[in-house]
Amino acid sequence: MAANKTLLMLPGDGIGPEVMREVRRIIEWMDRRRSVTFRIEEGLVGGAAIDAEGTPCSDATVARAKAADAVLFGSVGGPKWDSQPFENRPELGVLRLRKELGLFANLRPALVLNPLVDASSLKPDVVRGVDIMVVRESTGGIYFGEPRGIETMPDGKRRGVDTEVYTEDEIARVARVGFDLARKRRGKMTSVEKANVMQSGRLWRAVVGEIGRAEYPDVQLEHMYADNCAMQLCSRPKQFDVILGSNLFGDLLSDLAAALTGSLGMLPSATLGAVDATSGKRHALYEPVHGSAPDIAGKGIANPCAQILSFAMLLRWSFGMEEDAALLETAVEKVLGGGLRTADIMQTGMARVGTGVMGEAVMRELEKLTA
Numbered sequence: 625m626a627a628n629k630t631l632l633m634l635p636g637d638g639i640g641p642e643v644m645r646e647v648r649r650i651i652e653w654m655d656r657r658r659s660v661t662f663r664i665e666e667g668l669v670g671g672a673a674i675d676a677e678g679t680p681c682s683d684a685t686v687a688r689a690k691a692a693d694a695v696l697f698g699s700v701g702g703p704k705w706d707s708q709p710f711e712n713r714p715e716l717g718v719l720r721l722r723k724e725l726g727l728f729a730n731l732r733p734a735l736v737l738n739p740l741v742d743a744s745s746l747k748p749d750v751v752r753g754v755d756i757m758v759v760r761e762s763t764g765g766i767y768f769g770e771p772r773g774i775e776t777m778p779d780g781k782r783r784g785v786d787t788e789v790y791t792e793d794e795i796a797r798v799a800r801v802g803f804d805l806a807r808k809r810r811g812k813m814t815s816v817e818k819a820n821v822m823q824s825g826r827l828w829r830a831v832v833g834e835i836g837r838a839e840y841p842d843v844q845l846e847h848m849y850a851d852n853c854a855m856q857l858c859s860r861p862k863q864f865d866v867i868l869g870s871n872l873f874g875d876l877l878s879d880l881a882a883a884l885t886g887s888l889g890m891l892p893s894a895t896l897g898a899v900d901a902t903s904g905k906r907h908a909l910y911e912p913v914h915g916s917a918p919d920i921a922g923k924g925i926a927n928p929c930a931q932i933l934s935f936a937m938l939l940r941w942s943f944g945m946e947e948d949a950a951l952l953e954t955a956v957e958k959v960l961g962g963g964l965r966t967a968d969i970m971q972t973g974m975a976r977v978g979t980g981v982m983g984e985a986v987m988r989e990l991e992k993l994t995a
C-alpha cells in the first residue's frame with residue numbers, strides 16, 4: 625500500500641498546471657475521506673523551470689524525482705520558449721527525467737470508453753470496444769542518438785542530423801515489457817518498425833522475434849511496418865492488442881490511437897524503469913500523452929481526463945492502490961456517461977463544460993460511488 629510513499633508533482637507549462645489542479649482536487653477528496661497515506665511534493669519543470677532556475681530540469685529536481693516513489697508530470701513547452709537554444713528547450717525537461725531515471729518503457733493505453741464511441745472521428749462500429757496498449761521505447765532511438773545537430777557544410781549550406789540507434793539490449797528489455805503485458809491481456813503483440821528501409825528496424829525485428837520464440841511462445845507475435853500500422857489503426861483498430869514501437873514510432877502511433885478514443889485529452893500514460901532486483905522498487909513517471917496545448921492554455925477549457933487517468937495509473941502501478949485506481953476510472957466514465965463534455969470531445973446534445981467543472985464532476989462521482 626501507499627504508506628510512506630512520496631509523490632512528486634511537476635505540472636510544467638501551458639495546460640499542465642490547469643489539469644494538474646484537478647488531480648489536486650481529487651487528492652484533497654481522498655484526504656477528506658480517509659487521509660491520504662502518501663506524501664506530496666511539488667516542483668518546476670519545462671519552461672516554468674527555465675524562467676525560475678535557468679534550466680528545464682535542474683539537478684535538484686532530478687534528485688527529488690529519483691528519491692520519490694512516483695512522479696506525476698503535466699506537460700512542457702510553448703511559444704514563449706521557442707527561441708531558447710535547442711540544448712535548453714522545455715521539452716528537454718521530460719527527456720532528461722526519462723533518461724536519468726532509466727524510464728525506458730512508456731505505456732500508453734488507448735481505450736475507447738462507451739460514452740465516447742460517437743466522439744471519435746471514425747465510425748462508431750470501427751472504434752467501439754477498441755482497447756490497445758501502445759508500448760513505446762522511451763530512452764533511446766532518434767530522440768537521443770548521436771551525432772545530432774545542425775551543421776554548415778563546406779559549400780556554406782546547412783544540414784540537420786539526427787541518429788536512430790538501438791542496441792539489442794535496449795530492444796530486448798522493452799520487448800519483454802510488451803510481451804508481459806500481452807500475456808496478461810489478449811495474448812497478441814504487434815511489433816512495428818521499418819525493417820524494409822532502416823538498419824535499426826532490421827535489428828528491432830530480429831531481436832523481438834528471437835525473444836518471442838524463446839521466451840513467449842504463447843504470445844502471438846506479428847511484425848508490421850510502422851506506416852502500415854498507422855493506416856491499420858484507422859481502418860481496423862480492433863485487430864490490435866499490444867503495439868510495440870521505438871521512441872519515434874511509438875510517439876506518433878499513440879497520438880494517432882488517441883484520436884480513436886475521441887481526443888488526445890483522454891490518453892494517460894505510465895513511463896516505467898526496471899524493477900530493482902534488491903529493493904523491488906522501480907522509478908516511474910506518469911504523464912498525459914498530450915502536450916502543453918498552447919492554443920487553449922489559460923482558457924480553462926482543457927480536458928483534465930488524461931491527467932486524472934494518469935494519476936489512476938500511478939495509484940495502480942506505483943502505490944498498489946488498485947481499488948482507488950479502478951474507482952477513479954469508473955468515475956471518469958460515469959461523468960462522461962452523464963453527458964458532460966469538454967470542448968475537445970463535445971457532441972450534439974451534451975453539456976459543454978470547462979476544466980474545473982469536469983474535475984469537480986469526477987470528484988462528486990467518486991463521492992457517490994463511495995457513499
Ligand SMILES: NC(=O)C1=CN([C@@H]2O[C@H](COP(=O)(O)OP(=O)(O)OC[C@H]3O[C@@H](n4cnc5c(N)ncnc54)[C@H](O)[C@@H]3O)[C@@H](O)[C@H]2O)C=CC1
Pocket residue numbers: 639643698699700701702703715718888889890911913914915916917918919920925926927928930968
Ligand atoms: N510530454 C510533454 O510534455 C509534451 C510536450 N509537448 C509540447 O507541447 C507543445 C504543444 O505541442 P502540440 O504539438 O500542439 O501538441 P499538444 O498535445 O499540446 O496539442 C495538440 C492538439 O491537441 C489539443 N489538446 C491537447 N491536450 C488537450 C487536452 N487535455 N484537452 C483538450 N485539447 C487538448 C491541443 O489543443 C492541440 O490542438 C509543444 O511545445 C510540444 O513540444 C508535446 C507533446 C508532449
Ligand SMILES: CC(C)CC(=O)C(=O)O
Pocket residue numbers: 715718719875913915
Ligand atoms: C519530449 C516530448 C515533447 C515528445 C513527445 O511528443 C512525447 O513524449 O509524447
Ligand SMILES: [Mg+2]
Pocket residue numbers: 875876879913
Ligand atoms: Mg508526443
